[in-house]
Amino acid sequence: MEVKQLSRREREKLRQRQEMLAAALDLFSQKGYHNVSMAEIAQKAEFAIGTLYKFFQNKEDLYKALLLELCEEFEVSISQAIEQPQDEVEKLRSFIRAKTEVVRRNLPVIRLYLAESRGASFNIKAGLDDEIRNRFYLSLEKIAAIFASGIKNHRFKNIADPYYLAVALASVIDATLLLWLDAPERHPYPENPDTILDLFFKGLLEP
Amino acid sequence: MEVKQLSRREREKLRQRQEMLAAALDLFSQKGYHNVSMAEIAQKAEFAIGTLYKFFQNKEDLYKALLLELCEEFEVSISQAIEQPQDEVEKLRSFIRAKTEVVRRNLPVIRLYLAESRGASFNIKAGLDDEIRNRFYLSLEKIAAIFASGIKNHRFKNIADPYYLAVALASVIDATLLLWLDAPERHPYPENPDTILDLFFKGLLEP
Amino acid sequence: MEVKQLSRREREKLRQRQEMLAAALDLFSQKGYHNVSMAEIAQKAEFAIGTLYKFFQNKEDLYKALLLELCEEFEVSISQAIEQPQDEVEKLRSFIRAKTEVVRRNLPVIRLYLAESRGASFNIKAGLDDEIRNRFYLSLEKIAAIFASGIKNHRFKNIADPYYLAVALASVIDATLLLWLDAPERHPYPENPDTILDLFFKGLLEP
Amino acid sequence: MEVKQLSRREREKLRQRQEMLAAALDLFSQKGYHNVSMAEIAQKAEFAIGTLYKFFQNKEDLYKALLLELCEEFEVSISQAIEQPQDEVEKLRSFIRAKTEVVRRNLPVIRLYLAESRGASFNIKAGLDDEIRNRFYLSLEKIAAIFASGIKNHRFKNIADPYYLAVALASVIDATLLLWLDAPERHPYPENPDTILDLFFKGLLEP
DNA sequence: TATGAATGAGGCTTCATTCAT
DNA sequence: AATGAATGAAGCCTCATTCAT
Structure with a gap:
């Protein structure tokens, strides 16, 4: 090594x-x-x-390094979670669990990450944040692949483009996280990934 | 007048x-x-x-005025949309249409609004942005009320807390918007609100 | 008229x-x-x-007008006080009384006047305040004349240049005023001019 | 050291x-x-x-440092001068000599010091100049103590409150200094402290 | 004639970055 | 190699003064 x-x-x-x-x-x-x-x-x-x-080299460089490091951790965690040989439903559960876990470990940066990954940031001069954005999109595509696979396997209904499904799932997780960050006691973070998945599965699963 | x-x-x-x-x-x-x-x-x-x-009065004041103005427009549009005497499903459709419309009219600010309303901003000194955050939460509660009413009327399954449902719906809309903002031609904004609603309805509606 | x-x-x-x-x-x-x-x-x-x-014409002009007006009142009061046909001691008493009276009427400005007349001011650009300074010196000369006359008349000992005596008397009055302005209850302003004069007379008067 | x-x-x-x-x-x-x-x-x-x-830290801080430095020098000089084991008359002479000496060494600031110590200044925000004012009053009290002691020892007549005497002496010195600053050749600064003391002593000293 | 909106120079202060030690 | 003092550009904001109405 x-x-x-x-x-x-x-x-x-x-x-x-x-x-x-x-x-x-x-x-x-x-x-x-x-x-x-x-x-x-x-x-x-x-x-x-x-x-x-x-x-x-400079302040921006430091900030970028920070975010890339964070990105790295996110990606590793999530890749590991969904690369296990599981069925699609279980993979999505693992994804939610992994994301939750990473968040728990990186609480202070969550807002930063969300800001940067979702595009509401102007901390980095135009063009420099492309890498981070791209890596975010890449990890979304991994989730999309799960949905695609599920649709192909007839475990999921084909109600929308898989990429949209991935975006929707990720955004619902983030929203739940933010809710919890703002008022942890009023909006406790759901321990069970199914709390979030139900929103999708009750309709996505074939009868 | x-x-x-x-x-x-x-x-x-x-x-x-x-x-x-x-x-x-x-x-x-x-x-x-x-x-x-x-x-x-x-x-x-x-x-x-x-x-x-x-x-x-100062730079921050100008920024705040900007956001409040936007807030105002959001709220008026959305309130009008959901205050019509319609059934719950139609109200949600109107909500999505209204939100889409406002976004179309206010394209440049969308990122600003999302940043401020979702908490990833440090532009405003602590405490000053409470108003904007609160107004955002209030409008979420109006959507939550629609879900609650639908659940009570047995039009919707009781699969989650209505507030969570509202948060989830709003976040999915935002995510779709951001996707479109980033790459309008690759991710065209869905004209039909059902594209988004289906994600929820296929599971929410009683069989 | x-x-x-x-x-x-x-x-x-x-x-x-x-x-x-x-x-x-x-x-x-x-x-x-x-x-x-x-x-x-x-x-x-x-x-x-x-x-x-x-x-x-401008801010400075306004300030100068203010001070000249004040100067005017000081001068008129003091001139009237010491132009009465009295002996020198009585003239000095009148002077102290008049100055006290003007101060009472113009309380808020006293600090301004002292600053400008004594030279500790930088409010007016160099050269512009000469008039005020000069008028202050002129009025001092009137007091000096009283001392000179008293010395000539052998009412006063010739212990110092009359102009110095005038300056000393004026400065003691001002100091007493400032003391009173800072803490009116601890340092009450002497009603009787002799309280101040004694300081000088007990030594100035011929035995 | x-x-x-x-x-x-x-x-x-x-x-x-x-x-x-x-x-x-x-x-x-x-x-x-x-x-x-x-x-x-x-x-x-x-x-x-x-x-x-x-x-x-800021402009005001710089200004304050300047004045405090000057204050310090004044106080040290004057304390040294009057702490010698001398009789009261000699102490007052030393005081006048010391004050004159400090002034000679600090010519440019004299006006500043007078302005701040006598209250005609608005350079420092309310409250910050209290220290300077207080230290000025404290040094006046040391002079007052000399007068009090002299009165107790029957070297001085009890013609006025010792604090008033101190204030009067200090103000006469200042006035003489200002006169000299304005026109050094017309009003030369008296080398001999008795020139100033005479004004007081001719009456203060017991026969 | 009186008004007060508009101007923009200039003041204070911060902070990313450099470089001599 | 590590340091941190020194730099100065640039930002926010105030306010004396002007001038069109």
Whole structure:
């Protein structure tokens, strides 16, 4: 494995990078990109500003790295969840569970992620956020593939384009998450993925 | 009508305010709150900066006015749509049609509105955006009431809390809109509200 | 008298000017020259800004007019007080009484007057305040003349240059006034001019 | 001595701070607080504006630092002068000498100091200048104590409240200083403190 | 003549980024 | 290699003054 060949120096660097990203993440998710200064991040990460700039070309670069890292975790989790050899219904359940789990682990960034993935962000200059958007779309396509497969297998009714179905499912999960973030006690997050799936399945499943 | 009694001066002022809001809207929705300067807005609106400040106390105030104006239009449209004496299904169709219509008319702001209403924004200092968030929740409750009524009338199955249903419907509409905004030709916006409703109805309607 | 020949129009103008000066005086003395805007003055005087500019060329001009008016009152009062045919001691008593009286009538401006007359002001661009400073010095010379006369008449010991004596007396009066302005109840203003004069007389008077 | 333990870095910082204060002092005393911009100060001190803000939180803070520094020097000088074991008359002489000396060394700020200490200033927002005012009053009380002691020892006649005597003495010194500042050649500053003291002593001293 | 809306220069302050140590 | 002091462009906002009505 490549990982083992990292020298002590390189491992140290990676650790420092992670600390910087963690500090930045914390601040960005609390106050938003434009309300956090590089000095603030440096101080929280306990490095000098100059060191920050050794690791990231500029503020935007740091932000992008942050989001890509997050993206990565999302994708890995979700890919693992749906790549198991299961039937389509079970895959969707796993997807919902995985997404919920990642959210639980990354609570502070959820808003950032939603903003960036859904397009309501202007933190990144035009064109730079394409990568993140594209990766989001790619993971949607994996879900769409499940629906497509389910339709092909006659487990689902063919009531809509699979991609639309995937978008709809993802957006309902996100909406539920936001509801819960805003008022956790009034809108408890459903432990059982079927709470969300029912909305779709009661109609999607063949009789 | 009160409107007719506005003096020429007052009408002129209103028109100027609208021009300022329009310029600001255009810029904000293209570049985001923090990437637009007051000088830029003033120039686009063809007023002096000082004049901008005669109409709006500060940048945040201008932004808030923009969003409230949009809020207003959303609410009026949607209220009118669902207050007709119709059955629940038809009301939901009207809701989707109305929301689509407003979006069509306010294309540039949609991202702004979604960001603010869904919570991924840090443009407004804590506490100031409560009004917008609250009004968003209130309109969701009107939709929830339709679902509740439908459930009570046995037109809908009781598969989930009406508020969740409303949130889910609204989020699916938004997701569809965003899809269309990103790639209008690949993801054309469905003219027929049933395209979206089917997702819910095929399961919600009693057999 | 010229005054009687003022037309109704002219009298009206004069009254308006006085109202503007009164409003400005009130604000300047409360908040200082640089913390008062022309708009504020106009509003308090219940005129339009443009009207203010019909009467005074600019902000500085208005301020200067204010101070000159104040100067005028000081001078008239003090001149009247010391031009009576009295002996020197009585003249100084009259001077202190008159100054006290004017202060009582112009309480809000005292700080302004002291600042300008004593040189601690930067409200007026260099050179413009010369007139005020000069008039202040002129009135000091009138007091100096009293001391000189007293010395010549052997009522006063010749312990210092009369001008220094005048400056000393004026400054002691001002200091007493400031003390009283800062804490009226702890440092009541002396009703009897001899309270101040004693400081000088017990030494000045020939045995 | 603590002073020697300052690192080179700290000494450098202190020197820079002094340069900034010197530049600010020069400008403020020439043109007044409101007629000097931070850009002007930065340029005169030959630093970037941002550097100015590294040392002082804002313009007002810089101004306050300036005055406090001056305050400090005044107080130290005057305290030293009057804490010698001398009789009351000699103490007052020392006080006048010390005050004169400090003034000579701080010529440019004298007007600023007088303005702030005597209350004719609106440069500092309400409440912030209390410290300066209070320290001024405290030093007056030290002088008052000398008079009180002299009265108790029957060296001085009990012709007035000691605090009034202190205020009167201080104000006469200030007035003499201002006279000299305005026209040094016409009103030379008296080298001998007795020139000022005579005004008081000829009456204060018991026969 | 009186008005007050419109102007825009200029002030204060922040902060991303650089670079000498 | 790491540091953080220094930089200065750029942003927000105020307000004296003008001028068309």
